[in-house]
Amino acid sequence: MVTTSRDNPFWDFSLLHYDTPGVAGICLTFQDKCDLRVNVLLFCLWLAKRGRILEMEPLLQSDALRQCSEEVLLPLRSARYGMKRIGMSIGQPKLYLKLKEAELDIERVEQNLLYRMAPQMPESNRPERHLAKINLETYMQSAQIDLEPWRDEMQRLIDLVLVDKGDNVFLSCADS
Secondary structure: OOOOHHHOHHHHHHHHHHOOOOHHHHHHHHHHHHOOOHHHHHHHHHHHHOOEOOOHHHHHHOHHHHHHHHHHHHHHHHHHHHHHHOOHHHHOHHHHHHHHHHHHHHHHHHHHHHHHHHHHOOEOOOOHHHHHHHHHHHHHHHOOOOOHHHHHHHHHHHHHHOOOOOHHHHHOOOOO
16 A cells, blocks of 8 residues: 555655756756666655665665566656657657656655665764765765766755755654
8 A cells, every 4th residue: 555645754755855946857867877766865865854864775675675666667667768759658648647657656655665764774963964965975875876976966956955945744753
């Protein structure tokens, strides 16, 4: 069963911030150029808002998270991109939209899996911007990405997301 947004403040956080001008573009650049997952990028930032440090081990050990991404989400995205490349998104708009909706539903499942991992992440008193940088660097290093060419984009993402948008309601603990 898919968790409702009331049960997953990470989902609400993601929806709010992904729509911020510039955020989607940066996230998609990281996805397309570095093969990083948008949901994990947003998870890094959400954890920082919650005062938690990303540890990659739980994510890497999760068969459910890996299968959700590799066996469902990526093939759906590939099919949707393929439709767009060959012009079927125009000729078959209903099918294209169904694929897009299915992809979003699977992204939500992936976010639920990530959200349930939040209590496993250690707490920290460091400022959220510092935690966001640590979390993003941890994720990128685990993917063997050279950080230097991406530091400005990482900082822009942090600056765009870690502003007070009244999102304190999204900070409740997964373990409470």
